[in-house]
Every structure is written in C-alpha cells, then in structure tokens.
Amino acid sequence: MIRHANDVVRGARLTAGTVIVGGGPAGITLALQLARTEQSVLLLESGGLEADAKAQALNAGEVADATLHSPPDTYRQRILGGGTSIWGGRCVPFDPIDFEQRPWIAHSGWPIAWSEIEPYYAAANLMCEAGACEYDARLAVPGGMRPVIRGFAPEHFDLNGIERFSCPTHFGTRYRARLAAAPNVSVLLGATVTRLHTSPDGTRITALDVRNQHDIPFQVEADTVVLATGGMEVPRLLLTSNDVHAQGIGNTRDLVGRFYMCHIAGTVGRLRIAGPRDAVWHGYDIAPDGTYCRRRIALRPEMQRQFGLGNVIYRLHHPRITDPSHRTGPLSAIYLAQRFISYEYAKRLVSDTPPTAGIWLRHGVNAATDALSTLRFLTHWLQHRTLADRKFPSVIIRPRTNLFSLDFHAEQEPNPDSRINLCEATDRFGNRQLRVDWRYTAKDVETVTRSFELLRRDLAENDVGDLNPVSNETDIETVIRRDGAYGGHHIGTARMASSAASGVVDPNGKVFGVNNLYIAGSATFPTSSQANPTLTIVALSLRLARHLTRIARHTPNVLTQEAVAAE
Numbered sequence: 163m164i165r166h167a168n169d170v171v172r173g174a175r176l177t178a179g180t181v182i183v184g185g186g187p188a189g190i191t192l193a194l195q196l197a198r199t200e201q202s203v204l205l206l207e208s209g210g211l212e213a214d215a216k217a218q219a220l221n222a223g224e225v226a227d228a229t230l231h232s233p234p235d236t237y238r239q240r241i242l243g244g245g246t247s248i249w250g251g252r253c254v255p256f257d258p259i260d261f262e263q264r265p266w267i268a269h270s271g272w273p274i275a276w277s278e279i280e281p282y283y284a285a286a287n288l289m290c291e292a293g294a295c296e297y298d299a300r301l302a303v304p305g306g307m308r309p310v311i312r313g314f315a316p317e318h319f320d321l322n323g324i325e326r327f328s329c330p331t332h333f334g335t336r337y338r339a340r341l342a343a344a345p346n347v348s349v350l351l352g353a354t355v356t357r358l359h360t361s362p363d364g365t366r367i368t369a370l371d372v373r374n375q376h377d378i379p380f381q382v383e384a385d386t387v388v389l390a391t392g393g394m395e396v397p398r399l400l401l402t403s404n405d406v407h408a409q410g411i412g413n414t415r416d417l418v419g420r421f422y423m424c425h426i427a428g429t430v431g432r433l434r435i436a437g438p439r440d441a442v443w444h445g446y447d448i449a450p451d452g453t454y455c456r457r458r459i460a461l462r463p464e465m466q467r468q469f470g471l472g473n474v475i476y477r478l479h480h481p482r483i484t485d486p487s488h489r490t491g492p493l494s495a496i497y498l499a500q501r502f503i504s505y506e507y508a509k510r511l512v513s514d515t516p517p518t519a520g521i522w523l524r525h526g527v528n529a530a531t532d533a534l535s536t537l538r539f540l541t542h543w544l545q546h547r548t549l550a551d552r553k554f555p556s557v558i559i560r561p562r563t564n565l566f567s568l569d570f571h572a573e574q575e576p577n578p579d580s581r582i583n584l585c586e587a588t589d590r591f592g593n594r595q596l597r598v599d600w601r602y603t604a605k606d607v608e609t610v611t612r613s614f615e616l617l618r619r620d621l622a623e624n625d626v627g628d629l630n631p632v633s634n635e636t637d638i639e640t641v642i643r644r645d646g647a648y649g650g651h652h653i654g655t656a657r658m659a660s661s662a663a664s665g666v667v668d669p670n671g672k673v674f675g676v677n678n679l680y681i682a683g684s685a686t687f688p689t690s691s692q693a694n695p696t697l698t699i700v701a702l703s704l705r706l707a708r709h710l711t712r713i714a715r716h717t718p719n720v721l722t723q724e725a726v727a728a729e
Contacts, residue, residue, distance in 0.1 A: 164342045166210070167353035167374035174380040178204035178348070179714060181370065181384035183355045183399075185209075186244020187696055188682040188703045189390035190333045190341070191289055195707030197344035201714040204382065205347065206372065208354040209240035211334065213247075216375065220354060221395075223596030224585050230646040231424075231600040234394060237650030242351060243334025244392065245650050246696070251330025251555060253292040254693035255283050255701075257473060259463040260573070261689075266470035267605065269421065269576035272688050273660040273669040279701050286701040291336070292326040293453030299324045302455050303447050310457050310478060311627065312441040316620035318465045318613075323475075325694075327446075327454040327555040356591045358387070358403040358411060360676065367679050373591055386710060388671075388680045390703075393422070393652030394596055396685040397582045400656065400666075400673075402593050412656065412666045412673040419582040421654040422598070423690040426572040426606045428645030429479055430614065430635055435564040435627040444478035444566065445558045454555050460692070461613050469616075472609040473692040474572035476617060480559045482567055482632070484517075486524035491532025492539035492559045494525035532562070568629070570614075571648070574690050575605040582655050600647045611638040651695055656685040670709045671702075682706050 170176070180196060182189045185207030193205045209217040221235035239247050256276065263271030284295040299307040299322045310321055341349050357371040370382045389396050397419035401410035412418050435442050446454040459476040466473060481488040483497050529536055539559060546554040585597035614631075621627040635641050659665020662674035667686050673679040682703050684695040691698075 163347070164338070164349040164351065166351045167372065167380075168376055170350075170353075170374055170378070170380050172378045172380065175383060176204065176350075176380065177383045178202045179384065180204070180386040180388065180710060181206060181382050182388045182390055183370070184244065184390035184392065184395070184683075185242045185334065185349065186390060186392060186683070187246050187289075187333050188699050189388070190243070190337050191700050191703040192388060192390065192682060192707050192710070193347050193349070194337060194340060194344070195704060196710065196714075197340070197347045199711050199714055200346065201711070203344075203347045204384065205341070205349045206353040206355060206370075206382065207240075207242050207349065207351050209242065210351045211242055211338070213239070213241055214375075217241075217352070217354070220589050222589070223598065224587065226597065226599040230643065231598050232647070232649075234596045234598055238392060238394060238652075241334060242338065242349070243332045246331060246333040249328075249330050249650070249696060251290075251292070251328035251553070252325050252694045253287065253290050253328055253697040254325045255280075255297060256691040256693050256698050257463065259466060260473060260691040264467075267472060267573075267575055267689070268603075269578070270689050273658055273665075279698070279705060282701040282704040283697065285704055286697050287326070289700050289704075290328045290697055291331040292328045292697070293449050293451040296449075297324050297326065298322055299455070299457050302326075303449050307447040307455060307457060308443040310443060310459065311435060312437070314621070314624050314626045316459075316617070316624065318462060318616040318620055319476075320460045320462050321457055323458050323460045324455050325458060326449070327456075329552045354591070355399065356402075356593055357405075358399060358679070360403075360406045360411065362406065364406045364411075365675060366677050377590070384678075386678050386680065386713070388682055388706075388710070390682040392683060393655050393685040394582055394598070396681055396683070397655040398584065398593075398596055401584055411676060411679070414675065415662060417657065417664075417666050419655050420578045420580070421576045421657050421688075422580045422582050422600060423574040423576060423653040423687075424600065424647035424649070424651045425690060425692070426574050426602060426610060426642055427570060427648035428641050429482070429567050429569050430610075430631065430638070430641050431568045431629055432481070432632050433478070433566045433568060433621070433627055433629045435566065436625065437564070439560075439564055442478070442564060442566075445560075446555065452552055454552070456555075459617065461616070465616070469612055471612055472573040472575060472605060474570060474609050474613045475692045476613075477569040477571075479567045479569045480557070481561050481565045484521070486521060486528055488561055488565060489528055489532065489563070490559060490561050491529050491534075491536035493561075494528035494532075495536045495539075496557070497525045498522070498529060568614075568617075570610055571692055572606065572609050572613075573692050575603045576654060576657075576689060577601055577603050602642060607639045607642060610642065614638065651684070651690070653684045653687045653690045653695060656681050657688045658686045659688065671706050680706065680710070
C-alpha cells in the first residue's frame with residue numbers, strides 16, 4: 163500500500179514492526195526483502211512520486227569550501243527512489259583489498275571481510291538491473307571484450323576488470339508496484355522525519371517525530387528503526403536528535419559525521435596512442451543480456467601494497483573539450499552548448515578555462531567542418547540515450563586522432579577532519595541545516611600522482627602510447643582541487659566498526675548503544691574503494707535485511723494505521 167502523509171491527522175501515532183526512513187535504493191531494497199516475511203513494515207519517504215521543490219528545499223545547507231564541493235542539495239533527491247532518480251547506473255563491486263586494514267591507509271579496515279558481502283552481489287546486480295554478476299572482461303561477452311589498447315600488457319595495472327551499467331534503474335518507478343502489492347508493507351510519501359526520541363536511558367528509539375507536506379506533526383513507533391537517508395541526512399538526523407544523547411544519537415565518541423568521503427575523481431593528462439585508430443577501444447561492449455560494459459585500467463592490489471597507494475582506476479576519455487585542436491565536431495558542439503548541459507556534465511566535460519572569441523570561432527569551425535560526425539553523434543544520442551529504455555551510459559566520442567585524456571576515479575583516505583556537521587541556519591521545521599566540510603589528504607594526492615606515473619611508465623615500456631600532463635596539470639593536487647569531490651557519493655559519516663571506540667555502527671549496521679536503531683547505506687562504509695557505491699549499498703542492504711528477518715522472529719509485528727484518514 164502506498165499512501166500520502168497528507169492524509170494523516172494531526173497528533174496521530176502510527177506503529178509498525180519495522181520502520182524504514184528513506185525511500186532510496188537502500189530503503190526500497192530493505193522493504194522488498196522484508197515483504198517476504200510476516201513482519202509489518204512502514205517505509206517513510208520525505209518526497210513523493212515526482213520531484214517536489216518544497217521537499218527538495220529541505221536538503222539545503224552550506225559548504226565550507228564551495229570550490230571543492232557542490233551544494234548539499236545538488237545530488238540528493240527527496241523522491242521515492244532517492245538518488246537512483248538521477249544516477250548514471252554505473253555498477254562495480256568493491257575489491258577484496260578494500261576491506262583490509264592497510265597500514266598505509268589511515269583508519270582503513272572493515273569489521274567484515276569481503277567474503278561476507280560477496281554472496282549478495284549477484285542479487286544486488288539483479289536489483290540494479292545491471293545484468294549478470296560477471297565483472298571479468300574475458301567472460302562478460304562471448305569471445306571476450308575488446309582490448310582498451312591492442313598489445314598493451316602493463317606491469318602495474320589490470321585491464322580485465324569492468325564496470326556494468328544499469329538502465330539506469332529508477333528504484334521508485336521500477337519497484338513501485340511491488341511495494342504497493344506487498345500486504346505487509348506500507349509506504350508513506352511526503353513524510354519527513356524531523357527527530358528521533360529515545361528511552362530515558364538512551365538505549366532504545368521510542369518514537370519518531372514526522373511532519374507531512376502541510377507541516378502537520380504526527381509520530382511513528384516501531385520495534386526496529388532503520389535510517390536509510392544517505393550519507394548526509396543520516397548524520398543530520400543523529401546530531402539533531404539530542405534530547406537524551408546531548409551530542410546526538412550514536413555520537414558519544416564524536417564520530418557521527420566524521421570521515422566524510424566522496425571520491426577523488428577528474429580528468430587529467432594528454433595521451434597520444436601509437437598505431438592505427440582501430441587499435442584503441444574506449445567505448446562500450448554489450449553483453450548478451452543487453453548490459454553495457456566497459457573495461458577499466460585498475461591499479462593492481464599488489465601494486466597498491468608495494469607502493470603504499472589507495473585503490474584507483476583510469477578510463478580512456480576523449481581529449482579536453484576546451485582545446486579546439488582536437489578538430490572533432492561533436493566535442494566542439496558540446497563546448498558551444500555548454501550552457502545547456504546539466505550540472506554534472508558541465509562540471510566534468512567543460513573546464514573553467516575562460517573562453518575567448520578566438521576559441522569560440524575555432525570550435526565553430528570544427529563543428530561546421532566535421533558536421534557529419536556531429537550529426538551522427540546527435541542521432542546516436544537521441545536513439546540510444548534519450549529514447550532508449552536501457553540508455554547508452556555516457557558521452558563517448560571517438561577523436562579524429564589517437565589523442566585522449568584520462569578519467570581517474572580514486573579511493574579517498576578516511577579523514578576524521580572531513581565531516582558533515584550542523585550549521586546555524588534552519589529548515590522550515592526549525593532543524594539546523596547541514597554544513598559540509600569535505601577535505602582530502604596527502605595520501606589522496608599521492609595515490610593519483612604515483613599511479614599516473616606508473617601508467618605513464620607502462621605505456622612507454624609497451625611502446626603503445628605517450629602520456630604526459632598538460633601544462634596546467636603538472637601538480638596533480640591542482641587537478642584534484644579543480645574537480646573537487648565527486649558527485650553524489652556521500653560515504654563514511656556513520657562508519658561501521660568492531661567497537662564504539664572507532665565507529666558508529668556494528669558489523670550488522672546497529673548503532674552502538676541503541677538496541678533497535680540500524681543504519682543502511684554508504685554512511686556505514688569505513689572506506690570508499692575506487693567503486694561507485696550504489697551496488698554495494700544494495701548488497702549491504704540485502705545483508706541487513708537477512709539480519710533483520712532473523713531478529714524479527716523474536717519481536718512483535720503490529721502495524722496500525724487507523725490514523726490514516728480517507729480523503
């Protein structure tokens with residue numbers, strides 16, 4: 163059943179066996195798994211079925227350094243489906259090394275092993291609609307995927323790992339009917355949780371304060387409470403709920419909101435590849451199930467250990483758009499249309515180099531003289547991206563010469579000084595807004611700098627290409643600061659640990675010291691890996707659902723909604 167919180171009368175008290183706060187991929191995955199049990203489930207989503215400006219305004223906040231991090235409301239979506247309503251669909255599992263305690267990466271190590279999450283990746287792949295759980299380029303398509311660079315056998319990097327792409331699946335749209343049909347699941351839209359209340363001794367959540375879109379208050383009680391509101395809103399709710407826990411729930415060691423990670427990502431270098439154009443493939447192969455797949459250039463785990471580096475991958479990318487010397491019509495067309503490109507693409511595809519009349523003219527000449535390529539690109543984009551159910555994942559433009567740049571996507575070292583906190587400004591409910599203070603470390607810079615040099619060496623020794631930084635990228639830290647924190651990957655703010663001395667939640671996601679409060683999602687990740695977080699969010703949510711199913715057998719499961727009035 164899916165209802166709207168605007169139908170709830172003032173002062174009502176709703177009760178359930180399990181209440182899940184947040185209708186993104188973590189919350190929806192949990193609800194669908196618990197739908198297979200007899201446990202009553204109430205899923206509270208602040209947004210509705212469509213984007214709503216009033217709900218979205220609750221994501222507002224401030225950023226300590228706006229040059230390093232986007233505004234807090236840029237990527238977070240208050241809508242059923244959460245961030246999957248705007249994601250790109252990239253699915254990649256974490257690597258075994260990501261779970262290890264690595265002496266060269268401060269605050270690394272998960273309290274669970276990779277083997278404890280690996281069994282859930284296949285089901286997570288299905289949930290995300292990313293096809294088969296096969297991440298080896300030699301097996302993903304019959305006969306193996308095309309090589310990135312023919313004849314390239316690097317010493318320091320593995321070329322057989324791939325990324326698979328979801329449709330991208332909007333969880334709210336895709337799973338709405340299943341949620342509505344589940345007899346033991348109720349979804350309440352437009353229901354914003356503003357505060358958590360605990361027992362006098364602080365060991366149990368006794369009630370949740372909720373407001374509907376008309377700002378009418380009501381409460382929810384449950385045997386088990388799960389926060390699945392994302393890496394920013396989880397710490398905000400915990401810190402706001404300070405009636406009994408003076409520093410906020412779960413924050414006795416001042417760890418809530420700390421260790422905030424995104425990914426270190428950007429575009430760097432100028433790579434000219436030797437040989438014919440058909441010796442290079444930087445696009446996608448299509449698996450038999452229709453999934454788009456792409457190879458990655460990944461720093462090997464043994465090299466991470468040898469050189470003391472974080473996890474990092476590279477992808478071949480088209481040459482820098484701003485430089486018209488690429489002579490490629492589609493790239494120049496993108497440059498000319500930069501004002502009409504979405505925030506994320508504009509940030510990644512168009513640099514902040516001030517344009518000049520001469521630059522604009524040269525791009526115009528490219529677009530005109532290579533008009534056929536531009537038309538082919540636009541036709542392909544319309545057919546395979548705009549109108550397709552399974553969308554072509556990204557802009558892939560073959561340069562007229564074998565000239566490329568490199569995209570990098572690197573793990574961020576956990577840093578307790580990088581944090582989400584509360585500022586003085588308040589939302590319409592009187593709760594303090596977020597303050598984002600994202601920081602990187604010297605290890606982050608070293609990981610990208612050293613791995614770039616290792617890749618440069620491998621390319622030269624294999625005689626397949628010449629890789630160099632461009633003039634304004636000789637200092638990798640400049641590149642990191644230019645591109646800043648990557649998108650909507652909000653990680654680590656309620657980290658998982660073996661004890662309360664080093665984390666906020668235990669290996670099952672339960673908040674230390676609070677017996678019925680769990681956290682789902684990337685807020686619990688102790689480290690970020692090189693991988694996008696969504697697939698692992700879903701895998702960990704499946705694991706948490708199994709745990710909650712076990713404990714639900716020993717708790718009441720009553721759901722009452724007498725307070726929900728018919729219109």
